[in-house]
Amino acid sequence: MLKTGIATVSISGDLIEKLDAIEAAGFDGVEIFEQDFIAFDGKPREVGQMVRDRGLEIMLFQPFRDFEGLPEPDRTRAFDRAERKFDVMEELGTDLVLICSSVHPKALGGVDRAADDLCELGDRAAKRNLRVGYEALAWGTHVDDHRDAWEIVRRADHQNIGLIVDSFHTLGRKLSPESIRAIPGDKIFFVQLADAPLIEMDLLYWSRHFRNMPGEGDLDVTAFMKAVVATGYDGPISLEIFNDQFRGGSPRKIAADGQRSLLALMDDVARDAPPFAITPTPMPSRASIEGVAFIEFAADEAEAERLCILLASMGFAHTRQHINKAVSVWEQGEIRIVINIEREGFAHSAYLSRGTGVCDVGLMVDDAHACAQRAGALNIAHFRQPIGQGELNLPAIQAVGGGVMHFLDRKSGLDRVWEVEFEQVSAVPNNQTVLTKVDHIAQSMDYEEMLSWSLFYTSLFDLAKRPIVDVIDPGGIVRSQVIEAPDRAMRFTLNGAETDRTIAGRFVAGRLGSAVQHIAFATDDIFEAATRLADLGFESLPIPTNYYDDAAARLGLSDAERASLEAHDILVDEEDGQRFYQLYSRPYGDGFFFEIVQRTKGYQGYGAANAAYRTAALRRLLN
Ligand code: MG
Numbered sequence: 001m002l003k004t005g006i007a008t009v010s011i012s013g014d015l016i017e018k019l020d021a022i023e024a025a026g027f028d029g030v031e032i033f034e035q036d037f038i039a040f041d042g043k044p045r046e047v048g049q050m051v052r053d054r055g056l057e058i059m060l061f062q063p064f065r066d067f068e069g070l071p072e073p074d075r076t077r078a079f080d081r082a083e084r085k086f087d088v089m090e091e092l093g094t095d096l097v098l099i100c101s102s103v104h105p106k107a108l109g110g111v112d113r114a115a116d117d118l119c120e121l122g123d124r125a126a127k128r129n130l131r132v133g134y135e136a137l138a139w140g141t142h143v144d145d146h147r148d149a150w151e152i153v154r155r156a157d158h159q160n161i162g163l164i165v166d167s168f169h170t171l172g173r174k175l176s177p178e179s180i181r182a183i184p185g186d187k188i189f190f191v192q193l194a195d196a197p198l199i200e201m202d203l204l205y206w207s208r209h210f211r212n213m214p215g216e217g218d219l220d221v222t223a224f225m226k227a228v229v230a231t232g233y234d235g236p237i238s239l240e241i242f243n244d245q246f247r248g249g250s251p252r253k254i255a256a257d258g259q260r261s262l263l264a265l266m267d268d269v270a271r272d273a274p275p276f277a278i279t280p281t282p283m284p285s286r287a288s289i290e291g292v293a294f295i296e297f298a299a300d301e302a303e304a305e306r307l308c309i310l311l312a313s314m315g316f317a318h319t320r321q322h323i324n325k326a327v328s329v330w331e332q333g334e335i336r337i338v339i340n341i342e343r344e345g346f347a348h349s350a351y352l353s354r355g356t357g358v359c360d361v362g363l364m365v366d367d368a369h370a371c372a373q374r375a376g377a378l379n380i381a382h383f384r385q386p387i388g389q390g391e392l393n394l395p396a397i398q399a400v401g402g403g404v405m406h407f408l409d410r411k412s413g414l415d416r417v418w419e420v421e422f423e424q425v426s427a428v429p430n431n432q433t434v435l436t437k438v439d440h441i442a443q444s445m446d447y448e449e450m451l452s453w454s455l456f457y458t459s460l461f462d463l464a465k466r467p468i469v470d471v472i473d474p475g476g477i478v479r480s481q482v483i484e485a486p487d488r489a490m491r492f493t494l495n496g497a498e499t500d501r502t503i504a505g506r507f508v509a510g511r512l513g514s515a516v517q518h519i520a521f522a523t524d525d526i527f528e529a530a531t532r533l534a535d536l537g538f539e540s541l542p543i544p545t546n547y548y549d550d551a552a553a554r555l556g557l558s559d560a561e562r563a564s565l566e567a568h569d570i571l572v573d574e575e576d577g578q579r580f581y582q583l584y585s586r587p588y589g590d591g592f593f594f595e596i597v598q599r600t601k602g603y604q605g606y607g608a609a610n611a612a613y614r615t616a617a618l619r620r621l622l623n
């Protein structure tokens with residue numbers, strides 16, 4: 001069975017808040033980090049009881065530093081310190097302590113010297129039925145590699161001495177985890193996991209501030225864990241995360257993310273590995289997203305009218321009306337916009353708490369029920385509301401940021417919801433279709449929540465992250481993370497705002513939680529679209545002449561090209577000779593807007609180079 005743990009240092013709060021959050025997230029145990037314990041005003045025995053009262057076990061006490069390789073008299077003192085740690089462990093009620101490789105200035109190297117020290121410590125630990133795990137710190141003075149740590153443990157040859165492996169220390173130093181496979185599983189006493197974004201910086205600083213949950217960073221924690229399970233290791237897997245954001249974040253959210261990351265990781269490990277001792281939580285594979293089935297706005301009647309005028313100016317037609325509810329559908333191409341002005345239910349409460357905006361996104365997936373089942377296995381709550389007469393039961397979940405996500409599929413006929421639950425009121429005039437489908441959905445959130453959002457998307461769906469791009473807003477930096485399907489049938493962009501002086505930050509601050517800030521529709525001919533939409537009364541976001549001077553110089557535009565771009569307020573970007581065109585609506589409400597894009601084949605970006613000009617233009621209208 002999979003047993004999960006987390007070091008108390010990984011989350012914020014005092015010891016009680018931490019333990020409450022760890023319990024609520026469903027972990028089996030904790031690593032008590034000494035500083036958390038020392039800061040707590042209570043006896044070790046009370047701490048042990050607090051942990052057990054929550055149904056958790058203390059899997060490990062850590063860290064014990066600078067033990068091995070010391071000359072006398074420091075060596076004797078190190079053994080005395082170890083005995084005091086053992087006293088605390090007995091009081092706490094845990095049998096395992098972590099010793100990390102020494103960084104003591106007086107520590108002497110030598111595998112045999114360290115092995116002798118550990119062997120003698122093993123004798124002392126054995127008298128108390130305690131165990132000692134030895135971990136190679138990536139910045140240890142003499143031992144900085146799990147292979148050397150293992151050689152020391154092997155030569156110590158003591159039943160009470162084992163190895164602790166930590167994915168950060170191995171992968172962070174770019175060491176291959178493959179050599180772990182040769183270690184006997186019963187000599188690995190504990191496994192600590194952490195991921196991290198790839199940033200070139202001092203190892204110690206990187207480790208203490210930037211670690212994150214498996215799947216949130218760029219390290220191949222899955223490969224590491226595959227090597228670990230190949231040894232026959234059947235103990236707990238535990239998160240040891242040092243991260244500045246997490247230390248300032250909500251303990252419950254961080255702990256829930258941690259448990260989710262471990263559940264998803266072990267599912268990944270099991271997908272294409274021979275059977276191993278740790279049985280992962282069973283779940284269907286990641287859902288593949290085929291496209292956006294609908295985007296639902298919550299509004300009141302007056303707001304809905306304004307929104308409908310905007311939609312009509314973009315060529316949408318009111319095609320369907322719900323059989324039971326005040327819910328209308330506006331369509332064009334493959335795009336469906338749902339407008340919900342019901343006075344009860346989720347959309348209404350979303351409207352009351354956040355105003356007009358996207359409250360629900362419907363995704364077309366390969367298997368809607370399997371997708372909801374995977375969500376459940378990852379501790380993502382299902383969303384339910386009463387089903388009216390003649391309505392389909394579409395699986396739904398509570399998505400990040402307080403929204404709802406519905407799943408439709410062809411497989412179980414859920415894609416028939418439009419015929420089953422709606423009456424057709426008009427057809428989309430064919431000659432009016434200039435927009436074809438949803439290109440991407442952009443959501444804004446506080447920067448602190450970005451990792452949580454990306455974990456939500458990448459653990460549930462078959463979506464991959466692209467590198468984070470910084471977008472310069474006149475009010476500060478916005479970090480933009482693209483998450484997309486392998487065939488790009490689905491693209492999300494997450495915009496993490498560090499301050500509410502940015503457009504994204506202002507949008508986030510204006511509402512509870514976070515939300516869809518813009519929706520981009522694809523067109524096959526942006527100039528045709530711009531002309532058609534102008535006739536329908538669409539008002540584009542005005543782009544200053546300076547932009548076109550710069551674009552003409554940068555991209556070598558002809559006078560005619562430049563003139564037609566400027567005439568329609570169309571922005572342009574280029575990647576390997578492939579063009580990307582963007583046309584923006586004016587902001588609606590507190591900063592929501594629509595975008596229309598045309599990608600020439602091969603362009604896979606999002607016009608990041610233009611984002612600064614777009615935010616500046618929005619700012620002029622919002623101020
Ligand atoms: Mg560690």
Ligand code: MG
Binds near residue numbers: 518
């Ligand atoms: Mg966009």
